Amino acid sequence: MVLDDLGDYLKGTLKKIANAVHIDKKLIKEVVRDIQRALLQADVNVKLVLELSKKIEQRALEEKPPAGMSSREHVIHIVYDELVDILGDSRELPVKKQIIMMVGLYGQGKTTTCGKIAIYFKKKGLRPVLIAGDVHRPAAYEQLKQIADQVNVPFYGDKKEKNAVKVVKKGLEEFKRNSDVIIVDTSGRHKLEDALIDEMKDIFKATKPDEKLLVMDAAVGQQAGPQAKAFNDAIDITGIVLTKLDGTAKGGGALSAAAEVGAPIVFIGTGEHAKDFESFDPAGFISRLLGMGDIKALLEKAEESFKGKDAEKTARRIMSGKFTLHDMYDQMDMLKGMGSLKKVAEMLPGGFPGKGKVKDTDMDDTENKLAKFRVIMDSMTDDEMNDPSIIRSSRINRIAKGAGVENRNVKELLKYYKMTKRMMKGFSGNRKMRKNLMKQLDFGN
Secondary structure: OOOHHHHHHHHHHHHHHHOOOOOOHHHHHHHHHHHHHHHHHOOOOHHHHHHHHHHHHHHHHHOOOOOOOOHHHHHHHHHHHHHHHHOOOOOOOOOOOEEEEEEOOOOOOHHHHHHHHHHHHHHOOOOEEEEEEOOOOOOHHHHHHHHHHHHOOOEEOOOOOOOHHHHHHHHHHHHOOOOOEEEEEEOOOOOOOHHHHHHHHHHHHHHOOOEEEEEEEHHHHHHHHHHHHHHHHHHOOOEEEEEOOOOOOOOHHHHHHHHHHOOOEEEEEOOOOOOOEEEOOHHHHHHHHOOOOOHHHHHHHHHHHHOOOOHHHHHHHHHOOOOOHHHHHHHHHHHHHOOOHHHHHHOOOOOOOOOOOOOHHHHHHHHHHHHHHHHHHHOOOHHHHHOHHHOOHHHHHHHHHHHOOOHHHHHHHHHHHHHHHHHHHHHHOOHHHHHHHHHHOOOOO
16 A cells, blocks of 8 residues: 555554653654654655644643543544544545546546446446546547446447537436436646646536546645645535555655645545545544554445345354355455455554564465465365365365366365364354354344
8 A cells, every 4th residue: 555654654653652661742752753754755745744743742742641541542642633634524425416527637547537436326326427528638538438338337428529518518418317427537638737727617617517526646746736726726626536545656745735725535546446446534544554454444345345145144154153165255255355455454453463574475475375265166066165074085186177276275275264164163152252243243133
């Protein structure tokens, strides 16, 4: 994830607070300097950094910890609060009939984001459509049409028409009766130009959009502020979408640009796939950055991944001590639907066991191994999936050939299954833990 370096710096700062013998003025000033250095290196706007550090220092020196909270916990809480505050208020797009106008410069991921937003509203039960309002970039029409086909939503565009306003008006006329969310992709430029601003204003007048979303690449750096201001001055943007947060860019410039113009970040993109796209929650984002996890986002992804499956039936079977390869396959399927292991781990409080020691390559190896296990299970019969104890040498040979793997890979899967089953059996034997989990999952009634 982008801002990994910033996260490491900030986690180191929090550790310094947690391990301090005393919280005094000297330590607080040292902590504030560390935070300033980390944020500036991440390209966060200088003015915002100074405002933030001043607030942290003032609160840490003047405020008394609430009852039941230690001085260390209080200072950590202040740092967390102020980092959340710098990102501004959160806001979700309303689930209703609307027109959304997408703006941004070339190369920011605007057209791809149109498809992701269409998927977002499809999952909410609405009927989204896409209009190709970018008439200048040669491949824009084909790219948006391909995306529309991939996500299975209606599309309108006209390759021959070079007047963007005419294309958008015809698209609106085409879709006004049989759609709920009309998403209009607009032209970009390599840099801000008067022609781009004028065209945006004309499309804005023609469409009267409910939402005007600015798409910005996390790598844009300190240019993010002036860019966001120019777009905001032109059409009064209602939200920002940050893309490519999975890269190695510093990202602080784009994050702080939202605070500068007063427009909330509504979505963040952390990869090319549809699942690598989520509503932005400042508190959850900072929690992940500080290694505190984001349970809310984790549960939302799990719920989305399990949609359409009988989660209760699976949970009850596992809780009863029965655990087959079918159940393990479903677990892997659900985990795969939630995104990469690294992204899932970031949502867990404290990350995952040994976080900081586990390399990305190790996470990738684990992910590849689980994918191979799925292929092996696809080569098994239903009887074998229900009762793996029947799998002997002759069956192992057949399964390995069918999956295109070696015999040792099949044996490794069976070993992994036995270990997982033992863990599940121990869990199912803990009545109190089982009861609490079923209650949390709302299966207790």
